Amino acid sequence: MARVERLLNLVAALIDTSTPLTAEQIRVRVPGYPEPDAAGSGSGRSDSAFHRAFERDKESLREVGIPIETLEVHHLEQPRAAYTIIRDTYELPDPGLNTDELAALHLAATMIQAEGLDPDDLEEGLRRLGGLTSEVAPSAAPVGAVPMPPQLLSLFACTLERRVASFDYESKPREVQPYRLEYRRGHWYMTGYDLDREAQRSFRLDRLTGVVTAGEPEGFVVPQSVEEVLLRPWEIGDGPSTAARVLIDAELASAVMAEDPELRVIETRQDGSLVLELDVRNPGGLRSFMMNFLDRAEILSPEEYRSEIVLWLSNFVSSPAERPA
Amino acid sequence: MSGIAAPDRVQRILAVIPYIIQNPGTPLTELAQRFSLSESDLRNDLELVFYGVGLYPFTPDVLVEVSFDNDCVTVNLADYFHRPVRLTHEQALTLLAGGRALIGRNGSDPDGVLSRAVQKLSAVLGEGAESSVEVALGPADTEILDALQSAVATKSRVTLSYYSYGRDEATLREVDPYRVLSRQGHWYLLAHCHLADAERLFRIDRIQAVELTGQNFDPPELIREVEETLSGAFSAVELMGPESIAWVADAYPYDVFERLPDGTVRLVIPVTATPWLERLLLRLDPSTTAVEVLSGESLLGIRVAAASRILTRYLQV
Numbered sequence: 001m002a003r004v005e006r007l008l009n010l011v012a013a014l015i016d017t018s019t020p021l022t023a024e025q026i027r028v029r030v031p032g033y034p035e036p037d038a039a040g041s042g043s044g045r046s047d048s049a050f051h052r053a054f055e056r057d058k059e060s061l062r063e064v065g066i067p068i069e070t071l072e073v074h075h076l077e078q079p080r081a082a083y084t085i086i087r088d089t090y091e092l093p094d095p096g097l098n099t100d101e102l103a104a105l106h107l108a109a110t111m112i113q114a115e116g117l118d119p120d121d122l123e124e125g126l127r128r129l130g131g132l133t134s135e136v137a138p139s140a141a142p143v144g145a146v147p148m149p150p151q152l153l154s155l156f157a158c159t160l161e162r163r164v165a166s167f168d169y170e171s172k173p174r175e176v177q178p179y180r181l182e183y184r185r186g187h188w189y190m191t192g193y194d195l196d197r198e199a200q201r202s203f204r205l206d207r208l209t210g211v212v213t214a215g216e217p218e219g220f221v222v223p224q225s226v227e228e229v230l231l232r233p234w235e236i237g238d239g240p241s242t243a244a245r246v247l248i249d250a251e252l253a254s255a256v257m258a259e260d261p262e263l264r265v266i267e268t269r270q271d272g273s274l275v276l277e278l279d280v281r282n283p284g285g286l287r288s289f290m291m292n293f294l295d296r297a298e299i300l301s302p303e304e305y306r307s308e309i310v311l312w313l314s315n316f317v318s319s320p321a322e323r324p325a
Numbered sequence: 326m327s328g329i330a331a332p333d334r335v336q337r338i339l340a341v342i343p344y345i346i347q348n349p350g351t352p353l354t355e356l357a358q359r360f361s362l363s364e365s366d367l368r369n370d371l372e373l374v375f376y377g378v379g380l381y382p383f384t385p386d387v388l389v390e391v392s393f394d395n396d397c398v399t400v401n402l403a404d405y406f407h408r409p410v411r412l413t414h415e416q417a418l419t420l421l422a423g424g425r426a427l428i429g430r431n432g433s434d435p436d437g438v439l440s441r442a443v444q445k446l447s448a449v450l451g452e453g454a455e456s457s458v459e460v461a462l463g464p465a466d467t468e469i470l471d472a473l474q475s476a477v478a479t480k481s482r483v484t485l486s487y488y489s490y491g492r493d494e495a496t497l498r499e500v501d502p503y504r505v506l507s508r509q510g511h512w513y514l515l516a517h518c519h520l521a522d523a524e525r526l527f528r529i530d531r532i533q534a535v536e537l538t539g540q541n542f543d544p545p546e547l548i549r550e551v552e553e554t555l556s557g558a559f560s561a562v563e564l565m566g567p568e569s570i571a572w573v574a575d576a577y578p579y580d581v582f583e584r585l586p587d588g589t590v591r592l593v594i595p596v597t598a599t600p601w602l603e604r605l606l607l608r609l610d611p612s613t614t615a616v617e618v619l620s621g622e623s624l625l626g627i628r629v630a631a632a633s634r635i636l637t638r639y640l641q642v
Contacts, residue, residue, distance in 0.1 A: 003331040005377035008338065015405040016380055029381035060332040065413035066339075091408035095449045101442035108439055109423030112460070117415050120333070122423075123361060125416030127340035128409040129446070131359035144462045144507030146422055157414045159457045160450055182459040183422070186510025207575070222453045251488055251495045258464045258530035291607040294493060294600060295634045310639050315611040316632035 006032030020082030116148040154212035164215035177220040233285030241279040249296040342406045349399045426460035462507040465529045472535045482540040493600035501542040564592045566613030603631035
């Protein structure tokens with residue numbers, strides 16, 4: 001009997017059973033496994049072939065998302081592994097997507113390429129949700145590509161199942177309750193509650209090293225509101241903030257505002273230049289931000305930040321570094 | 326039968342059967358279309374289930390019953406397959422990320438169909454799934470993005486007023502827009518630029534205005550791969566400095582990144598334009614050195630000039 005039938009019958013048997021089945025029971029109920037050796041032959045060759053085939057089947061089914069549970073049962077006083085599929089974890093509740101909604105999902109996921117994931121995942125996912133509905137118009141060529149690194153997938157699973165995630169970040173071990181994953185400006189960030197630091201933190205995924213280890217499901221509760229990732233370099237810090245005013249020349253005004261529309265504009269001058277007010281906790285971050293604009297922007301106030309910039313720039317003018325020998 | 330791996334065929338069958346159970350009598354052709362399968366593959370799948378799937382001891386009353394009535398398909402006695410399998414994390418992430426990315430882009434979901442779809446999808450993925458993933462493809466003015474997309478669709482030549490960050494200058498240029506796309510967190514327009522008489526990639530957030538010229542253009546048969554256009558550095562620069570400059574390796578593409586025995590960080594990075602290098606050097610520790618790899622010339626003069634220009638602005642009375 002072909003492997004496809006054997007796998008389907010294994011799924012049916014594990015869903016239908018009211019008590020978990022041991023490997024031996026499965027061998028009897030699911031056709032297609034190597035028959036037991038003739039009684040008394042004692043070779044055990046077919047037994048090991050059966051176990052290999054059964055292990056492989058379980059692994060293949062789990063890979064396509066079929067949740068085969070392993071439990072311990074006692075049989076003749078001996079503990080044994082037994083297997084079952086719990087309906088609630090197996091069955092996809094009906095999302096109630098209508099044809100238009102399925103088509104919209106299909107189109108969106110086609111236009112945004114998930115780099116690093118198998119394109120079949122899209123097709124297979126849609127089949128489970130009720131079909132692919134219609135052919136996607138050729139004009140729907142991918143417009144965007146979003147990388148999907150392996151850590152993202154592990155953290156996504158932790159987020160959905162509310163498992164604590166453990167990983168190394170900048171070479172230090174962290175334990176975090178992951179709340180949300182955000183893709184911004186070309187990078188993935190995870191925002192969550194850092195258990196060691198007892199505070200909400202954001203982590204850039206490409207700075208995670210090694211594997212993500214997942215804790216038990218339902219290990220925490222996500223708060224009602226999760227703040228967005230903080231990306232403005234001058235805002236990163238714990239101290240009190242100082243309001244600084246910055247003048248951006250007209251040529252750069254629209255680019256700066258497109259990059260960060262939430263910036264506080266307190267004045268638009270006649271020539272089109274903007275005065276922004278920034279809450280600065282990290283003057284070094286403000287300096288880096290200002291260097292992006294070269295001589296097309298200027299810190300207006302406070303005086304202290306102006307003199308810091310002047311001091312910083314003077315470093316370069318008065319003492320150009322010598323190349324080390 | 327196509328050479329599909331057994332587990333893949335299993336998951337396909339486990340998605341189709343529940344649909345037929347819930348929509349009995351659906352024509353085979355319609356099913357094949359909906360599930361993007363050939364009719365013969367689908368018929369083979371159904372026959373396999375009919376002849377081979379059931380429960381121990383496989384008496385007729387526990388076998389799956391599949392009937393074709395004038396090619397309309399009905400499935401009975403497969404209660405254990407009445408719902409599809411939950412999505413794998415890969416499947417869920419692909420769909421959710423795609424949906425969230427386009428919802429995040431204003432104007433792509435005018436009727437809210439996609440938002441509803443993502444909401445319904447999130448509801449079956451688990452509590453909190455809805456806010457679990459956010460995708461921002463890049464900053465851009467919606468009007469400009471829309472204007473460019475429609476110019477691409479109608480093959481209309483446009484005039485861009487564009488600020489080139491790398492060269493630190495604003496220009497007006499006529500372009501033939503080929504494609505709008507998002508890469509690495511930014512929206513780009515791939516277009517033939519008449520000013521440069523070459524294909525160029527423009528950051529959409531640096532386009533201040535788009536105007537139709539009233540002319541149309543014929544796009545070339547073959548549009549170059551975007552990644553090819555993205556590269557094109559003119560020189561490689563070697564940076565040497567203290568540990569505090571190591572972040573450069575995180576932020577920009579590099580050819581070489583190493584820590585020398587004395588703790589000095591050595592980086593070789595591709596550079597496309599001088600202002601870009603100026604900005605970078607002004608953010609790095611003053612003891613950092615910069616040398617053009619090919620010529621061996623020090624580039625610190627560039628840094629002195631840039632710092633002086635900015636200082637002039639701060640020190641003028």
